[in-house]
Amino acid sequence: MIHVERIGKALLEAIEEHAWESQAVLNPASIREGDEVHLLYRAVEGNNYSTIGYARFDRHGNLLERRPEPVIHREMDQEKKGCEDPRITYMDDRYFIFYTAYDNVNCRVALASTRDFISFEKHGIVGPDVWDKDAMIFPEKINGKIIFIHRIEPNIQFAVFEDMEHLLDPGEHYWPAHLAKLDNYTVMRPLFEWETTKIGGGPPPIKTEEGWIFIYHGVDRDFVYRAGVALLDLDDPFRVVARLPYPILEPVLSYELIGDVNNVVFPEGTARFDDDLFIYYGAADKVIGWGKISVSELLDELNKYRI
Numbered sequence: 001m002i003h004v005e006r007i008g009k010a011l012l013e014a015i016e017e018h019a020w021e022s023q024a025v026l027n028p029a030s031i032r033e034g035d036e037v038h039l040l041y042r043a044v045e046g047n048n049y050s051t052i053g054y055a056r057f058d059r060h061g062n063l064l065e066r067r068p069e070p071v072i073h074r075e076m077d078q079e080k081k082g083c084e085d086p087r088i089t090y091m092d093d094r095y096f097i098f099y100t101a102y103d104n105v106n107c108r109v110a111l112a113s114t115r116d117f118i119s120f121e122k123h124g125i126v127g128p129d130v131w132d133k134d135a136m137i138f139p140e141k142i143n144g145k146i147i148f149i150h151r152i153e154p155n156i157q158f159a160v161f162e163d164m165e166h167l168l169d170p171g172e173h174y175w176p177a178h179l180a181k182l183d184n185y186t187v188m189r190p191l192f193e194w195e196t197t198k199i200g201g202g203p204p205p206i207k208t209e210e211g212w213i214f215i216y217h218g219v220d221r222d223f224v225y226r227a228g229v230a231l232l233d234l235d236d237p238f239r240v241v242a243r244l245p246y247p248i249l250e251p252v253l254s255y256e257l258i259g260d261v262n263n264v265v266f267p268e269g270t271a272r273f274d275d276d277l278f279i280y281y282g283a284a285d286k287v288i289g290w291g292k293i294s295v296s297e298l299l300d301e302l303n304k305y306r307i
Contacts, residue, residue, distance in 0.1 A: 001246060001301070002244075002248060002293065002294075002297055002298055002301045003248050003249065003293075004227075004248050004249040004279055004291035004292065004293050005291050005292050005293065006252075006253065006289065006290075006291045007061060007278075007290055007291055007292060008061070009255075010255050010283065010287040010288060010289055011057075011061060011280065011287075011288045011289060011290045012025050012028070012039070012041065012055060012063075012066075012287065012288040013025060013287045013288075014043075014044075014286075014287070018043075018068065019045055019046075020043055020045045020051055020053075020069070020070050021043035021044070021045065021051075021053055021070075022045055023044040023045055023046070023048075023260075024043070024044040024259070024260055024285060024286045024287070025041050025042070025043050025044070025053065025286075025287060025288055026041065026042050026044070026266070026282035026283070026285050026286065026287065026288060027041065027042045027084070027085045027086075027266050027268050027281075027282035027285075027288075028040065028041040028042075028086075028268055028269050028280045028281070028282065028288050029041070029086040029087045029088040029097065029203075029268050029269045029280075030088065030203070030268075030269025030270060030271055030278075030280045031088040031089075031090060031095065031269070031271070032271040032272065032273070035058060035059055036056055036057065036058055036059070036064065037056070037057045037058070037059065037271045037278070037280075038054070038056055038088070038095075038117055039054070039055045039056065039057060039269065039280065039288075040052050040053070040054055040071070040072075040086045040088060040097060041053050041054075041055065041086075041288060042082075042083075042084050042085055042086070042282070043070060044260075048081070048082070049074070049081060049082060050074075050081070050082030050083055050084045050102070051070035051072060051073055051074060051082075051083050052070055052071060052072035052083050052084075052086055052097075052099060053066075053067060053070050053071065054066070054067045054070075054071045054117060055067070056117075059271070059273050059278075061290060071117070071120055072086075072097070072099065072112055072120055072122075075122065076101065076110070076122075076124070076125070077103060078101040078102075078103050078106075078108055078110070078125055079101035079102060079103065079110060080103050080104070081102045081103055081104040082100070082101075082102040083099055083100075083101065083102075083110070084099060084100040084101075084102055084107075085099060085100045085133070085134070085266075085268060086098065086099040086268070087099070087135070087136035087201075087203065087204055087268055087269070088204070088269070089136055089137050089138070089139050089204050090139060091137070091139065091140065091141075091146075091164070092164065093115065094113050094114070094115055095113060095114050095115070095117070096111065096112075096113050096137065096164070097111065097112045097113060097114070097120075098110070098111055098126075098135040098136050098137070099111075099112065100133050100134075100135075101125060106130075106131055107131050107132065107133050108125050108127065108129065108130075108131075108132055109125065109126050109127035109132050109133070109135040109150060110122070110123075110124065110125055110126065111123040111124065111125075111126045111168070123168055124168075126148075126167060126168060127148075127150055127175070128152075128175040128178065128179055129175070130152060130179065131152070131153070132150050132151065132152055133150070133151050133200060134149070134150065134151035134156075134200035134201040134202075134217075135148065135149060135150040135151070135201070136148075136149050136201060136203075136204045137149065137167075137204070138204065138205055138212070138237065139204055139205070139207065140207070142235065142237060143235065145160050145161065145162065146160070146161040146162070146163060146164065146166075146167060147159070147160055147161075147237060148160075148161060148167060149201045149204075149205075150201075151198075151199075151200040151201060152179075152182065153198050154189070154190055154197065154198035154199065155186045155187075155188060155189045155190075155198075155199065156186070156187050156188040156189075156199055156200060156201055156216065157178075157182060157185045157186050157187065158185055158187050158237070158238060159178055159185060187232075187237075187238055187240065188216065188230065188240060188243075190218065191243070191245075192218070192228075192245050192246070193220065194218055194220050194224075194226050194228075194246070194247055194250075195218025195219065195220065195226070195228060195247075196218075196219075196220055196221055197218075197219040197220060197221060197223070198218070198219050199216055199217065199218045199219070199228075200216060200217050201214070201216050201217075202214075202215040202216050202217055202227060202266075202267040202268055203215055203267055203268055203269050203270045203279070203280075204270075205232060205237070206270060206272060206277065206295075207234070208295065208299060210231065210234075210299050210302075210303075211231040211232055211233055211234050211241055211242070212231065212232040212233075212234065212237055213229060213231060213277075213295070213298065213299075213302075214229065214230045214231070214232050214237075215227055215228070215229050215248075215267055215270070215279065216228055216229070216230065217265075217266055217267065218247065222263075223263070224250070224251065224263040224264075225251070225263065225264040225265055225266055226247035226249060226250040226251070226265060227247055227248055227249035227250070227265055227266075227267050227279075227281070228243070228244055228246070228247050228248060229243075229244050229248055229298065229302065230242065230243040230244070230302075231243070231299070231302045240307055241306060241307060242302040242303060242305050242306045242307060243302075243305060243307060244301065244302060244305055245305060248293065248298075249265050249267065249279070249281065249291065250265060251263045251264060251265055251283075251284070253283070253289070255283050255284060255286065255287050255289065256283040256284055256289065257284065258284055259283065259284025259285050259286030259287065260284065260285040260286050261284060261285035261286075262284055263284070264282065264283065264284050264285055265281050265282070265283060265289070266281055266282040266283075266285075267279050267280065267281035267282075268280065268281065268282070269281075272295065275294050275295050275296050276292050276293075276294065276295075277292060277293050277294070277295050277298070278290060278291070278292045279291050279292065279293065
């Protein structure tokens with residue numbers, strides 16, 4: 001068995017003096033640029049109102065920068081309660097940030113982008129007009145297409161687009177047709193006891209010679225959140241070629257067991273340096289943790305559970 005190795009104490013905690021992130025920081029997106037890692041994280045204030053903050057680290061986890069104000073604010077009606085749980089993908093000279101827009105009734109997928117993590121542009125709601133979360137895209141086109149990952153409970157679905165313009169404006173019939181045949185677009189379903197209630201995507205997939213490493217979260221009957229991993233075919237990621245039957249990350253440390261929501265680890269970001277894959281995750285909906293795993297060892301383990 002293989003598991004994520006924790007690296008010291010929590011990576012990031014709330015700052016009480018900053019009202020917008022005074023209650024909790026959690027569920028971080030991350031992406032590597034050179035020897036540094038950009039982190040976008042959900043920040044909570046007051047009665048569970050959320051915005052998205054920014055921090056920057058070196059590869060050793062040393063904090064290089066942390067903005068005193070959020071970088072993505074609540075602006076649209078659909079996000080009046082929160083901008084939550086971002087994922088980052090770099091494509092076409094731009095960082096695309098998918099996040100959850102929450103209006104206190106429904107969750108929908110929203111999109112923003114940036115070229116420099118200084119100025120951010122919002123592109124509005126993408127995806128179907130139903131309760132939908134855990135969205136992102138693959139970090140490159142596959143067979144000339146963009147593949148969009150999302151989660152309509154309890155399963156994980158993929159959708160295919162010609163380009164980003166098509167994703168932003170798919171036409172009025174695209175999503176109704178997708179929903180009408182949702183089983184055809186469902187790639188993963190809960191299989192094991194530790195994920196029996198629901199599963200959802202974690203960080204964007206990581207490309208390797210053997211396939212796409214896809215880290216996801218699973219929730220059991222006691223609402224304990226853990227993280228598992230599957231391997232997707234390089235050319236046809238709708239095909240799961242391997243899947244570990246056990247989680248690689250589960251709540252063990254005190255800040256993962258006790259927080260605003262107990263017993264939660266929720267990965268949304270990674271950064272690969274050589275064979276080390278660093279994983280950034282929300283812990284008990286209160287702080288941000290991080291750990292690492294060997295890519296080669298993970299692939300070796302996945303190969304034992306090929307489908």
